[in-house]
Amino acid sequence: MSQSLHFVVSSSRSPNLTLPNHSYLKLSPPPSNLRFPVTFARRPISASSSDLDSNSPSKVLVSDNGKGGVLPATSPEYVPPPSDSSSIDVDAVTETDLKENGFRSTRRTKLVCTIGPATCGFEQLEALAVGGMNVARINMCHGTREWHRRVIERVRRLNEEKGFAVAIMMDTEGSEIHMGELGGAPSAKAEDGEIWTFSVRAFDSPRPERTINVNYDGFAEDVKVGDELLVDGGMVRFDVIEKIGPDVKCRCTDPGLLLPRANLTFWRDGSLVRERNAMLPTISSKDWLDIDFGIAEGVDFIAISFVKSAEVIKHLKSYIAARSRDSDIAVIAKIESIDSLKNLEEIIQASDGAMVARGDLGAQIPLEQVPSAQQRIVQQCRHLNKPVIVASQLLESMIEYPTPTRAEVADVSEAVRQRADALMLSGESAMGLFPEKALAVLRSVSVRIEKWWREEKRHEAMELPDTASSFSDSISEQICNSAAKMANNLAVDALFVYTKTGHMASLLSRCRPDCPIFAFTSTISVRRRLNLQWGLIPFRLSFSDDMESNLNRTFSLLKARGMIKSGDLVIAVSDMLQSIQVMNVP
Numbered sequence: 016m017s018q019s020l021h022f023v024v025s026s027s028r029s030p031n032l033t034l035p036n037h038s039y040l041k042l043s044p045p046p047s048n049l050r051f052p053v054t055f056a057r058r059p060i061s062a063s064s065s066d067l068d069s070n071s072p073s074k075v076l077v078s079d080n081g082k083g084g085v086l087p088a089t090s091p092e093y094v095p096p097p098s099d100s101s102s103i104d105v106d107a108v109t110e111t112d113l114k115e116n117g118f119r120s121t122r123r124t125k126l127v128c129t130i131g132p133a134t135c136g137f138e139q140l141e142a143l144a145v146g147g148m149n150v151a152r153i154n155m156c157h158g159t160r161e162w163h164r165r166v167i168e169r170v171r172r173l174n175e176e177k178g179f180a181v182a183i184m185m186d187t188e189g190s191e192i193h194m195g196e197l198g199g200a201p202s203a204k205a206e207d208g209e210i211w212t213f214s215v216r217a218f219d220s221p222r223p224e225r226t227i228n229v230n231y232d233g234f235a236e237d238v239k240v241g242d243e244l245l246v247d248g249g250m251v252r253f254d255v256i257e258k259i260g261p262d263v264k265c266r267c268t269d270p271g272l273l274l275p276r277a278n279l280t281f282w283r284d285g286s287l288v289r290e291r292n293a294m295l296p297t298i299s300s301k302d303w304l305d306i307d308f309g310i311a312e313g314v315d316f317i318a319i320s321f322v323k324s325a326e327v328i329k330h331l332k333s334y335i336a337a338r339s340r341d342s343d344i345a346v347i348a349k350i351e352s353i354d355s356l357k358n359l360e361e362i363i364q365a366s367d368g369a370m371v372a373r374g375d376l377g378a379q380i381p382l383e384q385v386p387s388a389q390q391r392i393v394q395q396c397r398h399l400n401k402p403v404i405v406a407s408q409l410l411e412s413m414i415e416y417p418t419p420t421r422a423e424v425a426d427v428s429e430a431v432r433q434r435a436d437a438l439m440l441s442g443e444s445a446m447g448l449f450p451e452k453a454l455a456v457l458r459s460v461s462v463r464i465e466k467w468w469r470e471e472k473r474h475e476a477m478e479l480p481d482t483a484s485s486f487s488d489s490i491s492e493q494i495c496n497s498a499a500k501m502a503n504n505l506a507v508d509a510l511f512v513y514t515k516t517g518h519m520a521s522l523l524s525r526c527r528p529d530c531p532i533f534a535f536t537s538t539i540s541v542r543r544r545l546n547l548q549w550g551l552i553p554f555r556l557s558f559s560d561d562m563e564s565n566l567n568r569t570f571s572l573l574k575a576r577g578m579i580k581s582g583d584l585v586i587a588v589s590d591m592l593q594s595i596q597v598m599n600v601p
């Protein structure tokens with residue numbers, strides 16, 4: 016087996032680049048008897064294909080580890096690039112941003128919006144897409160499947176008609192304890208000292224006054240007089256004062272608004288009580304029907320609520336693989352329970368990403384422990400190369416008011432500073448009065464903090480542990496780590512990655528380089544999925560195994576659209592050929 020990585024460098028605009036004629040790149044873990052000669056061939060890249068043939072690096076930009084390799088055009092396995100190779104898909108917002116503000120202005124932190132009554136119309140969805148929504152989240156706790164189907168259909172139409180790549184995330188209800196509907200009312204006010212009845216009985220409508228239905232049959236048996244009952248993690252509090260069969264009488268101690276299907280927890284002597292409800296399945300029978308719905312609708316992500324162990328994630332992934340044609344639905348583990356924190360590493364390892372679901376997490380652990388849990392989850396995800404979303408109450412006051420509090424802005428900044436892949440709006444976009452304004456705040460705070468971070472050059476030289484499980488993966492990882500480092504050191508304008516599965520793109524994103532990462536993929540669903548990951552600007556482009564022609568075609572397509580210009584410095588990597596190239600745009 017021979018392995019070689021050739022670096023092709025155009026010296027036309029890099030006078031400060033002095034490269035040795037010969038050097039060695041060592042890959043980790045080092046193979047017993049292999050070394051990787053690196054050759055720097057100085058040669059201008061030209062857009063004309065005629066002078067590419069004589070010295071085409073694509074013939075040698077090969078890591079022949081069973082995956083790479085360039086097939087001659089005469090090979091029976093050679094697949095010519097599709098005929099629509101003249102087109103490149105990128106959304107209008109990114110295109111305008113690149114044209115008007117340049118590479119450095121692009122936002123690296125991705126934005127997820129929960130869609131609800133305030134944002135389910137086509138125009139409202141379009142306004143969110145224009146405002147920077149990368150992923151639309153639908154929460155199966157609320158609304159009917161028919162309602163969600165219409166939202167999915169509108170987002171897909173938006174993508175098709177307007178060129179967006181908004182991905183869809185379906186969030187399962189999960190089977191923790193929650194209240195029932197409020198008989199159609201949007202909310203109910205509980206006042207201090209009032210006596211309310213929580214019951215497992217199903218009530219006829221109209222619902223008797225100050226009565227709440229609870230979804231968990233063991234509720235009345237599990238609670239004890241003297242327990243404290245928390246609605247939505249403490250937004251409203253009650254003391255349990257009496258049990259009468261299926262009815263539990265409670266006195267309100269912290270007044271507030273009860274919302275339909277709000278989460279319920281009960282506490283005894285300062286600890287969360289987890290009786291038989293700890294045995295509730297993570298994925299309920301209703302969740303399985305919702306998952307079937309999600310698979311049938313071709314959602315991009317399924318987020319699983321109240322994950323307790325890695326097993327449930329593995330189970331779901333094999334279920335999806337058996338049912339979905341391309342099995343390309345990513346599974347996101349929601350970290351919102353004590354058990355998920357205990358089994359954090361193995362859960363994240365088994366998942367395709369994670370969400371710091373601070374709403375319910377803050378109901379299960381003391382509030383003051385949520386920030387450190389967030390930091391730990393974000394770091395763990397980065398180590399394991401999984402995208403991570405920070406969610407809940409980022410801009411809670413904007414449900415009612417058009418400007419955020421300073422404290423909320425500081426919270427958003429902290430998540431951006433931690434370099435989470437994505438931030439999420441919940442009630443702010445689902446049922447708030449100012450969804451677009453809330454999104455604009457996330458957008459502007461993200462861009463500002465990212466810029467500040469780069470200017471200060473404070474970014475941590477984080478030691479990223481190896482994640483690769485095979486030698487080939489190890490090569491990809493080393494290439495991406497090196498390319499990202501080179502990109503920072505050479506202050507290049509952009510990293511380009513040509514990726515079939517998206518893996519190389521996510522490895523680059525994991526390094527959180529200073530410049531944006533243009534990820535070119537031929538698959539529409541991969542493009543949508545990459546939309547969740549930090550710093551990636553996903554393009555749909557059909558490409559071949561010939562990097563030289565890919566690059567030249569990309570350059571001319573992007574130049575024609577005004578997104579790059581001659582002289583821009585670019586580093587390109589590819590997962591077909593496992594190569595790194597440094598060049599100026601011709």
Ligand SMILES: Nc1ncnc2c1ncn2[C@@H]1O[C@H](COP(=O)(O)OP(=O)(O)OP(=O)(O)O)[C@@H](O)[C@H]1O
Pocket residue numbers: 129130131132154156157158186274276277320374375441442443445446
């Ligand atoms: N599809 C919907 N239909 C009606 N209301 C919705 C819908 N989606 C969200 N909402 C409203 O927005 C609020 C915030 O949404 P969010 O998705 O954060 O839900 P949640 O009930 O807090 O549960 P979760 O813990 O799953 O996030 C909900 O409490 C609900 O009032």
Ligand SMILES: CC(=O)C(=O)O
Pocket residue numbers: 320349351371372373374375376406407441
């Ligand atoms: C998002 C979510 O489920 C939570 O914060 O609880």
Ligand SMILES: [K+]
Pocket residue numbers: 154155156186187188189320
């Ligand atoms: K949910």
Ligand SMILES: [Mg+2]
Pocket residue numbers: 320351372374375
């Ligand atoms: Mg939750």
